Amino acid sequence: MTTGVRRRMGVEERRQQLIGVALELFSNRSPDDVSIDEIAAAAGISRPLVYHYFPGKLSLYEAALRRAADELADRFREPHEGPLGARLLRVMGRFFAFVDDHGPGFSALMRGGPAVGSSRTNAMIDEVRQAAYEQIVSHLGIAAPPARLELVVRSWVSLAESTALIWLDGRRIPRAELELQLVHDFAALAAVSAAYDAEMAGILVRILADEPSDGPFGELVGRLAGLVPGPPAGG
Amino acid sequence: MTTGVRRRMGVEERRQQLIGVALELFSNRSPDDVSIDEIAAAAGISRPLVYHYFPGKLSLYEAALRRAADELADRFREPHEGPLGARLLRVMGRFFAFVDDHGPGFSALMRGGPAVGSSRTNAMIDEVRQAAYEQIVSHLGIAAPPARLELVVRSWVSLAESTALIWLDGRRIPRAELELQLVHDFAALAAVSAAYDAEMAGILVRILADEPSDGPFGELVGRLAGLVPGPPAGG
Numbered sequence: 001m002t003t004g005v006r007r008r009m010g011v012e013e014r015r016q017q018l019i020g021v022a023l024e025l026f027s028n029r030s031p032d033d034v035s036i037d038e039i040a041a042a043a044g045i046s047r048p049l050v051y052h053y054f055p056g057k058l059s060l061y062e063a064a065l066r067r068a069a070d071e072l073a074d075r076f077r078e079p080h081e082g083p084l085g086a087r088l089l090r091v092m093g094r095f096f097a098f099v100d101d102h103g104p105g106f107s108a109l110m111r112g113g114p115a116v117g118s119s120r121t122n123a124m125i126d127e128v129r130q131a132a133y134e135q136i137v138s139h140l141g142i143a144a145p146p147a148r149l150e151l152v153v154r155s156w157v158s159l160a161e162s163t164a165l166i167w168l169d170g171r172r173i174p175r176a177e178l179e180l181q182l183v184h185d186f187a188a189l190a191a192v193s194a195a196y197d198a199e200m201a202g203i204l205v206r207i208l209a210d211e212p213s214d215g216p217f218g219e220l221v222g223r224l225a226g227l228v229p230g231p232p233a234g235g
Numbered sequence: 236m237t238t239g240v241r242r243r244m245g246v247e248e249r250r251q252q253l254i255g256v257a258l259e260l261f262s263n264r265s266p267d268d269v270s271i272d273e274i275a276a277a278a279g280i281s282r283p284l285v286y287h288y289f290p291g292k293l294s295l296y297e298a299a300l301r302r303a304a305d306e307l308a309d310r311f312r313e314p315h316e317g318p319l320g321a322r323l324l325r326v327m328g329r330f331f332a333f334v335d336d337h338g339p340g341f342s343a344l345m346r347g348g349p350a351v352g353s354s355r356t357n358a359m360i361d362e363v364r365q366a367a368y369e370q371i372v373s374h375l376g377i378a379a380p381p382a383r384l385e386l387v388v389r390s391w392v393s394l395a396e397s398t399a400l401i402w403l404d405g406r407r408i409p410r411a412e413l414e415l416q417l418v419h420d421f422a423a424l425a426a427v428s429a430a431y432d433a434e435m436a437g438i439l440v441r442i443l444a445d446e447p448s449d450g451p452f453g454e455l456v457g458r459l460a461g462l463v464p465g466p467p468a469g470g
Contacts, residue, residue: 111357122346147407155397162393163386172382181427188423192416195458223430 015053015063018043023064027102031061031109062120065109069124072098073131080139084207085183085216087139092160092179099164100175107168110161132157140207148200152193156186180216187217250288250298253278258299262337266296266344297355300344304359307333308366315374319442320418320451322374327395327414334399335410342403345396367392375442383428383435391421415451422452 009017021043025034036057040047054060075094078087099106109125136153137145145153160182167178194204211217244252256278260269271292275282289295310329313322334341344360371388372380380388395417402413429439446452 147405151398151401151408151413154401155394158397159390159394162390162397166386166389170382173386177431178386181431184427184430185424188427189420192419192423192455195419195455196412196416220427220430 011053014045018050018053018060019063019067022060023067023102023105026061026064027068027105030104030107036060062124065121065124068102068105069128073128076132076135078135078139083211083215084139085187085211088136088183088186089179089216091135092182093176095160096164096167096175096179099168103168107165110165129154129157129161132160140203142203146199148193148197149190149203152186152189152200156182156189159185159189183216184220187220246288249280253285253288253295254298254302257295258302258337258340261296261299262303262340265339265342271295297359300356300359303337303340304363308363311367311370313370313374318446318450319374320422320446323371323418323421324414324451326370327417328411330395331399331402331410331414334403338403342400345400364389364392364396367395375438377438381434383432384425384438387421387424387428387435391417391424394420394424418451419455422455 018039022034022039025039025042034057036050037047039060040050043050050060054063072095075098076091078091081087109121133150133153136157137149140149140153142149163178163182163185167173167175190200190204190207194200208217253274257269257274260274260277269292271285272282274295275285278285285295289298307330310333311326313326316322344356368385368388371392372384375384375388377384398413398417398420402408402410425435425439425442429435443452
């Protein structure tokens with residue numbers, strides 16, 4: 001949508017345009033630093049007209065966040081086809097692409113600003129986490145996840161968030177490396193849980209049975225075994 | 236400190252008493268649900284006298300949070316003695332004891348309430364994370380952590396937070412199991428990073444060289460090797 005469009009837009013079309021313009025501005029600089037004047041200028045309309053569609057910056061921010069949240073939740077959707085490791089890797093690729101596109105806004109949001117104090121904002125973040133959780137569980141093929149599996153999946157979703165936030169602070173590690181690392185982290189967290197709980201071990205063995213032996217999970221264990229000085233096989 | 240103390244307290248003593256009373260109330264119920272009247276009643280003083288020491292609930296909440304933050308940061312301090320796995324396990328024991336004692340307040344705080352909007356609150360949380368990060372790094376004996384090690388330690392601190400929050404929601408897994416699991420998670424996250432980066436592999440090998448072969452790290456790898464159907468040794 002270019003600015004300076006001459007024809008008159010309908011109400012909903014104008015709202016959607018403003019949301020898109022605002023989301024781009026909120027994504028590329030800390031939302032606290034973005035003014036309504038800038039949004040109006042970028043949309044090619046007057047400041048009062050922005051207020052005609054949105055009563056204030058918070059409501060426009062929330063609408064932009066709603067769109068971002070829906071888009072982010074979408075990126076966790078993945079066809080139920082092929083090995084699990086490859087599916088997770090595709091999901092992580094789309095997740096990091098989102099983080100890359102919306103860096104400053106993602107950081108500001110997850111670090112508690114600028115709409116802090118809005119329970120609606122927190123609820124939207126929780127919705128995305130829940131959608132991600134449900135997607136991953138559905139790929140594991142577990143109808144009623146036991147508490148330990150729920151913990152592994154939810155804490156892994158949180159790990160993906162914090163890894164992305166730490167990455168954004170300087171981008172000192174290649175993105176693709178972290179996408180693959182998070183797939184391995186999932187296997188590692190599940191394996192730790194499985195190492196001490198029979199039910200989790202059963203679930204993990206079933207998951208790994210469908211993985212190719214040269215897939216990320218099998219490869220990881222081979223590499224780990226090579227790192228440890230102790231006797232992993234004979235001990 | 237019992238209520239109804241007859242003698243007059245000094246200003247600082249009274250402030251400290253109010254902070255203690257408030258922290259206990261804020262810890263055991265969501266801070267949003269705790270009123271100044273309750274705090275006054277629990278401290279055995281009048282509501283106006285509470286306002287004499289603290290201008291409002293937010294300032295008392297922030298003072299209580301300051302005390303809690305200092306206490307939590309303290310719990311990450313650990314003597315530099317003995318195997319690393321055992322040190323981390325003691326730290327996790329103290330961390331979960333804190334979470335156990337301050338459950339509802341800890342949840343409310345980390346989920347963005349009730350002092351959301353206060354940048355001082357967020358800064359205090361970040362201070363605790365930073366203190367935990369620096370403690371762990373000091374135990375690893377690394378003067379200038381490379382980016383990948385920093386990521387492992389910071390993301391593990393975040394994993395400990397999210398594991399504690401998920402645990403608080405129903406407490407369906409024994410606390411001691413999660414304390415041990417987080418020690419293993421640390422090893423697992425470090426190992427994943429080491430599996431693909433030579434510098435991290437060097438650091439991990441050095442750490443593991445000081446671990447007893449029957450310690451949590453060695454034990455974990457042995458158990459993992461037994462779980463995976465592929466050929467970890469003969470590959």
